[in-house]
Amino acid sequence: MSDGSILKADKDYTSEVDAALPEAEKTAKSGDAQGAIDKLLALEKKTRQASDLPSTSRLLVSVVTIAKEAGDWNLLNEQVQLLSKKHGQLKQAITKMVQVVMGFLDQTPSMEVKLSVIETLRTVTEGKIFVEVERARVTRILSNIKREQGDISSATDILCELQVETFGSMSRREKTEFILEQVSLCIENDDWTQAGILSRKISTRYFARKPKKSQEEIEKARKEKEQRARLAADGTVGELDEPEDDDVTDLKLRYYEQQITLAKHDDKYLEACKHYRQVLDTEAVEDNPDQLKAALARVVYFILLAPYDNEQNDLLHRVAQDTRIAESCPTEAQLLKLFTVPELMRWPNIEANFGSHLTSTDIFTAHEDRKDPKAHKRYLDLRKRVIEHNVRVIAKYYTRVTFPRLTTLLDLPPQETESVISELVTSKTIYARIDRPAQVVSFERKREADEVLNEWSGNMKGLLGLLERIDHLITKEEMMARIQPVEGKAALKAGAS
Secondary structure (H helix, E strand, O other), X not given: OOOOOOOOOOOOOHHHHHHHHHHHHHXXXXXXXXXXXXXXXXXXXXXHHOOXXXXXXXXXXXXXXXXXXXXXXXXXXHHXXXXXXXXXXXXXXXXXXXXXXXXXHHHOOOHHHHHHHHHHHHHHHOOOHHHHHHHHHHHHHHHHHHHHOOOHHHHHHHHHOOOHHHOOOOOHHHHHHHHHHHHHHHHHOOOHHHHHHHHOOOOHHHHOOOOOOOHHHHHHHHHHHHHHHHHHHOOOOOOOOOOOOOOOHHHXXXXXXXXXXXXXXXXXXXXXXHHHHHHHOOHHHHOOHHHHHHHHHHHHHHHHHOOOOHHHHHHHHHHHOOHHHHHHOHHHHHHHHHHHOOOOOOHHHHHHHHHHHHHOOOOOOOOOOOOOHHHHHHHHHHHHHHHHHHHHHHHHHOOEEEHHHHHHXXXXXXXXXXXXXXXXXXXXXXXXXXXXXXXXXXXXXOOOHHHHHXXXXXXXXXXXXXXXXXXXXXXXXXXXXXXXXXXXXXXXXXXXX
């Protein structure tokens, strides 16, 4: 019994239970709920000692039902704790009793009574693996109550103490729902670090698209589900896992919505872009023109906001190849094209052409906003990315440029120009050296003596290779020139003969 296996009953008490239950119900209706329960407890001891699981389960359910029907919730709490602590109590019977009591929570007369029943169930199920799913569900109900009362901190602490990813008897979908709710509470509680840790417990492979099932497979799955329900309702077995649901679109969208919120909070623009691309790879979003347009626009915004590196540059060009952007978001497509072409784009022109459109979204604001201070920061970051793009273009076409000319090309004051170049040099995006006295900026990397000698050696090797090939071709032409007259004489002799 310690391993949760079902023991064979030594004796069948079904007939005794069938006779005792109506009498107990009659006694309870007459107002003596305690007397009715005492009669059932005497029989419960016999069924428990005989390992008669169906009879024991029926008696436990009848005891808590009588207490509930009598309106004596203190008696119910007392009996639940007492029955669960009985020596040799059958685990499946306890599970059945706990499930029935959980169904009483919506029928409690007051919130105080409901909380007392919840606390009793949490006490009874603590540390018991065979009722871990029931404990998790009761804890979730308690957390929701605290959340509705406005105590977000307590709701977060209560729900986040559960390690549902270790529950073997819980379906994968329900595990995911629990973790998503934990992350949501952490975000509401401004515990961003904990939210990020919890979100990593969910594997994104669970959200991968699955092939559609045939009608025969759907029908087979439906019959298996009905069979599971019948077996779970029978007292001979505990509750079985539900089959995994193929349609996890709602969970996928909730997950990536939270990931985007976390990425936006930490200013991880590249991560936010990747998450929006995953949202695009959802059938429900692809079939909805409004959602598709919004997702495509945000993919463009966040890839442009991401700091320049090899990964960002590669993803930028892959995003630019998406033909849906030009069809659904022409303005964003024009802005995206400017970043893929090695040409200067002045920020005043960008602001004049795209500023009103960008600030009309919830991603950017031209001025500080108390509701979303990050939106104004993203607008300033976009300006910074435009300037950095221009600096990279100048570094590509110029080896040396005067500082006044550089400030004119960038439309920046000297101090900000120097700051931008310094940041790009520090991040190793470009190579530049500023000569302040001469007011000159050099983008040409000075090479070491070894590099110059290696290049000279390589050039000389290439030159000698070309000379050798030319000598070979000249020798070949000379040999061909000697052969041709001999062939002509032979042809003349053959004709004369």
